[in-house]
Amino acid sequence: MRSIVAILPAAGVGSRMLADRPKQYLAVGPAGESMLEVTVASLARVAQIERILVAVSPEDPFIGALHFPARVSVLPTGGATRAETVNNTLAALKSAYPADTLVLVHDAARPLVAKEDVERLIEATLSMTADHPSGGCVLAMPVSDTVKRTNAEGELIEDIDRTRLVRVATPQCFRLDALTSALAGRPNVTDESSAVRAAGGRVRSIPSSPMNFKVTVPQDRTLARLLLTASELGEKRMQLRIGLGYDSHRLVEGRPFILGGVTIPHTLGLAGHSDADALLHAITDAILGAANCGNIGILFPDNDPAFKGADSAVLLKEAWMRVRETGNWTISNIDSVVVAQKPKLNPHVDAMRARIAEILGIEASQVSVKPKTNEKLGYEGREEGVTVHATVLLVKN
Secondary structure (H helix, E strand, C coil): CCCEEEEEECCCCCHHHCCCCCHHHCECCCCCCEHHHHHHHHHHCCCCCCEEEEECCCCCCCHHHCCCCCCEEEECCCCCCHHHHHHHHHHHHHCCCCCCCEEEECCCCCCCCCHHHHHHHHHHHHHHHHHCCCCEEEEEEECCCCEEEECCCCCEEEEECCCCCEEEEEEEEEEHHHHHHHHCCCCCCCCHHHHHHHCCCCEEEEECCCCCCCCCCHHHHHHHHHHHHHHHHHHHCCCEEEEEEEEEEEEECCCCEEECCEEECCCCEECCCCCCCHHHHHHHHHHHHHCCCCCHHHHCCCCCHHHCCCCHHHHHHHHHHHHHHCCCEEEEEEEEEEECCCCCCHHHHHHHHHHHHHHHCCCHHHEEEEEECCCCCHHHHCCCEEEEEEEEEEEEC
């Protein structure tokens, strides 16, 4: 699975904001969150991004007061220019990530980037770099206004055809090796796409929501605060999310029968890349689905050797941690149905409920496990496999 990381250059001073501190530290969130915290939170909603790197000046006096999700690291790699900051951060990445890692570079002053736009950008870049490793993709907005050129006195002197004109935004997404090579010796480029194109790489634009504007002047900050407040009020009107999960595994000889985090005596066990705990897998997918954070196959692919024989309890706990990072979610209740002809599961229900509650940090009373036989119908009835259905209700505080 391709590694994906994001870099937020946050070493600028934002002089046009006319404030007492760099603009990334000004409050824009409904609860007074800084612009940098809101921007990081926007990227943290994208499950594919495994690490977010905030690049600040080594002398930055403000960063220590901020709060970030667990996937965020702050690096003192800020330079005199954006290109230098990104270059320094890429150098710090090279020893820890492979050359084909996808790197998204995003402006700290674009707090309203949409999760769906970033996901489409990643998908497009994966496709683009399969054929053109030195290229990449950027988010961009079509130009809808009439465009003209002026002279030094502000007089209109030229009409410009706006057909196919775009306003380039961020994130901008490229392979680690391609971006490192493109930025080398180009310290004055204003964005990564310019460096990649100058190095001969192809760059494709991906349509972005117009909400993804850059906060540059005080009026932009006012607009951002209004939009973020309206968005927060909208989310509060929908505080409940329901997720559905499903999983099935074959029964085979020579494997332990593990379900709900409990090892149950049986002559057969569940086959799978991990420990094949179908109940925990279904609950994991239900939680991820409720928060719109992807699915278990994206987070823990079954072709990754790192997850061979993995404890599904660890995977469930990691998924729940990621969901909590995307918002102030709590679990109201979990309901599940396990379809298995054998073994008899009712004697183990309390142990499974207790273990699931322990993994998620909730009460056993919030977890329901209902075993069912299939009256000897289907593959469950023939004792060839086990099926699990799960639902979860998330509540945003």
